[in-house]
Amino acid sequence: xxxFQESDVELSELIQKIAAGEAPAxxxxxxxxxxxxxxxxxxxxxxxxASEEVLVEVYKLIESRAxxxxxxxxxxxxxxxxxxxxxxxxxxxQIRRESPRAERMETAATEEGEGDxxxxxxxxxxxxxxxxxxxxxxxxxxxxAVELAYYAGMSPxxxxxxxGQPRAAIKTRIRLGMIKLAELLK
Amino acid sequence: xxxxxxxxxxxxxxxxxxxxSLSQHDARAFENHLKEGCGVCSAELRRFEGVVGFLGLTASxxxxxxxxxxxxxxxxxxxxxxAMSRAEVQAEKKPPAKAAPRLRNxxxxxxxALSWAMALGCAVLAGYSYYSWKQSEQSVQERTTELVxxxxxxxxxxKMLELERGRSRELEHLNAILERPGARVVxxxxxxxxxxxxxxxxxxVARRRWVVTGRLPKAGPGTEYKLxxxxxxxxxxxxxxxQDSEGHVFTVLEGPEAGTEISQTIITLEPVGGSAQxxxxxxxxxxx
Numbered sequence: 184x185x186x187f188q189e190s191d192v193e194l195s196e197l198i199q200k201i202a203a204g205e206a207p208a209x210x211x212x213x214x215x216x217x218x219x220x221x222x223x224x225x226x227x228x229x230x231x232x233a234s235e236e237v238l239v240e241v242y243k244l245i246e247s248r249a250x251x252x253x254x255x256x257x258x259x260x261x262x263x264x265x266x267x268x269x270x271x272x273x274x275x276x277q278i279r280r281e282s283p284r285a286e287r288m289e290t291a292a293t294e295e296g297e298g299d300x301x302x303x304x305x306x307x308x309x310x311x312x313x314x315x316x317x318x319x320x321x322x323x324x325x326x327x328a329v330e331l332a333y334y335a336g337m338s339p340x341x342x343x344x345x346x347g348q349p350r351a352a353i354k355t356r357i358r359l360g361m362i363k364l365a366e367l368l369k
Numbered sequence: 370x371x372x373x374x375x376x377x378x379x380x381x382x383x384x385x386x387x388x389x390s391l392s393q394h395d396a397r398a399f400e401n402h403l404k405e406g407c408g409v410c411s412a413e414l415r416r417f418e419g420v421v422g423f424l425g426l427t428a429s430x431x432x433x434x435x436x437x438x439x440x441x442x443x444x445x446x447x448x449x450x451x452a453m454s455r456a457e458v459q460a461e462k463k464p465p466a467k468a469a470p471r472l473r474n475x476x477x478x479x480x481x482a483l484s485w486a487m488a489l490g491c492a493v494l495a496g497y498s499y500y501s502w503k504q505s506e507q508s509v510q511e512r513t514t515e516l517v518x519x520x521x522x523x524x525x526x527x528k529m530l531e532l533e534r535g536r537s538r539e540l541e542h543l544n545a546i547l548e549r550p551g552a553r554v555v556x557x558x559x560x561x562x563x564x565x566x567x568x569x570x571x572x573x574v575a576r577r578r579w580v581v582t583g584r585l586p587k588a589g590p591g592t593e594y595k596l597x598x599x600x601x602x603x604x605x606x607x608x609x610x611x612q613d614s615e616g617h618v619f620t621v622l623e624g625p626e627a628g629t630e631i632s633q634t635i636i637t638l639e640p641v642g643g644s645a646q647x648x649x650x651x652x653x654x655x656x657x
Contacts, residue, residue: 206448213441222431232633236560236654238433242441243650256415261422268425272389314426332388333424339390354381361384364420 194259195252202249209246212263219311220267227271227334230278237274241267260310272336317367325360328353370402372409380413387417434632436604443648539619542580546571555634557583557653565616566653568636570596572624579607579624585636585652587616592638594618597647598625599633604647610636 194215200208220241225234244266252262318326331342339357343350372379385391386399403411546552551574559566568583581596588594594610608622625631635654637647 204452206445206452210438210441210445213438217433217438218430219426219428221433223425223428225431226428234431235434235437235633236651238437239440239651240560257418257422260426261419264425265418265422268421269389310423311426314423318424318427329388329424332385332390333421334428336389338392339385354385357388357390358377358381358384361387361417361420362380364424365416368420368423 191258191260194263195254198245198249198252198259198262199254201246202252209242212245213242216263220263223264223267224271227268227336228275228278233274233278234271237267237271241270244270268333275336313368317364320367321360321363325356325363328356329360329364332357371405371407375409375413379410383410383413384417387414387421434599436599439604440647440651443644443646447648535619539580539582542621543571543582546573546578546580549573549575551575555631555655557634557636557655559653560651564653566636568610568618568653570634574624574627577624577626579622581610581618581620581622583618584616585610585612585618587614588612588638591641593641594636594652595639595644595647596620596622597635597637598629598631599635600625600629600631606643606645607634609643 194212197208197212197215201212217238221234221238224237224241225231228234228237241263245263248266252259257265318329321329327346328342331337331345332339335341337345339350339353342348342353346353382391382395382399386396391399399410403414547554553572553574555570555572557566557568557570558564566583566585568581568585571580571582572578573580579596585594594612596607596610597604598607599605605625607624608620610618611620612618633654635647636652637644638650638652639648
């Protein structure tokens with residue numbers, strides 16, 4: 184039984200309504216998901232202004248791709264978070280290319296950014312607790328490797344250069360970390 | 370080659386692919402392998418994609434600014450209006466009744482035959498006219514062609530001259546602002562790296578004057594670009610941007626009061642006639 188199904192049904196129905204052309208469902212989806220999505224995007228980009236632009240782009244992508252969403256293949260929460268993460272990582276890379284100062288963000292990516300320090304209880308509060316418990320249960324070296332790959336969109340080679348470890352060791356840490364997370368989030 | 374059981378290497382590749390951390394070359398190779406129908410690799414990938422999907426929940430919530438929600442609300446309203454007008458147009462196009470299909474078919478056949486006959490008549494007439502004209506006017510045509518070419522050259526030169534004069538006037542405006550104490554320049558760019566939108570606001574703070582210049586994709590028929598600024602208290606319209614046929618933008622607007630803290634400026638494409646609030650899409654935007 185997936186621990187995330189409770190809050191996922193509503194989101195899945197909204198995506199299906201958007202796919203059917205029910206425009207008001209987009210606003211309901213925004214109300215249900217904008218806080219976690221904006222928090223994620225903000226943590227990845229580290230830039231509030233860029234995050235606002237990315238959030239708009241993400242909902243445009245959700246609107247245009249809603250027809251491709253298959254509830255049998257992926258949970259709705261994971262689907263929207265994946266779209267937001269991919270777009271935010273892309274913007275983070277763009278910021279890095281355009282501003283060398285943004286290099287500093289690589290380490291910041293594994294730390295909490297500007298998000299609300301005390302998240303209010305919401306539709307995802309139980310899911311978040313489970314996800315946090317899972318990532319916190321990882322050995323520190325695996326957690327850092329997974330978080331740099333996820334939040335900074337870094338390759339194993341880039342992570343290896345960042346933390347001064349062999350590339351093969353980073354790949355192993357990511358593999359072991361992801362296997363453990365998959366077991367915990369089953 | 371299809372795998373029979375998950376190995377460490379398979380898991381590593383699937384995990385890195387799910388995280389988007391594989392090199393392009395390795396990612397393409399893995400995708401090709403998946404296309405071959407390897408069930409073991411597909412299952413591993415699905416498992417890790419689920420993890421990637423939920424890792425995002427480990428970030429804290431953050432409240433997006435209120436203006437973004439209003440932007441979506443306006444977009445939704447706009448879509449609903451469009452859907453309604455589309456439905457009305459379709460309803461008007463519907464044939465009034467199902468009765469007498471044979472009569473309608475017969476009329477339709479007559480109408481088709483008549484239109485073909487008319488087209489044929491026109492073609493014969495046009496052919497005859499062309500032949501006569503060609504015979505009698507050949508020499509006149511050569512002179513006319515030369516005259517048209519000369520006139521076109523003159524018009525083009527005149528346009529270029531006018532364009533240069535316009536650019537020169539614009540530069541005078543910009544230089545005058547840049548020489549003012551406390552002058553500011555705000556840059557706006559398109560949301561995509563490939564966007565051709567690039568606009569600058571030259572801000573004469575003391576005189577409350579904004580000179581907006583740059584380039585935007587050509588606005589379609591019935592639409593125009595509008596500039597907005599966002600403060601803590603709300604979003605305010607700065608004005609409509611004038612665009613020439615080449616996509617160049619140059620407009621002088623009244624700027625906000627001195628001391629106004631602007632968190633963002635945005636340019637949206639709006640229907641001609643104006644919108645009270647920015648709708649969709651954001652063509653270019655900027656921070657402070």
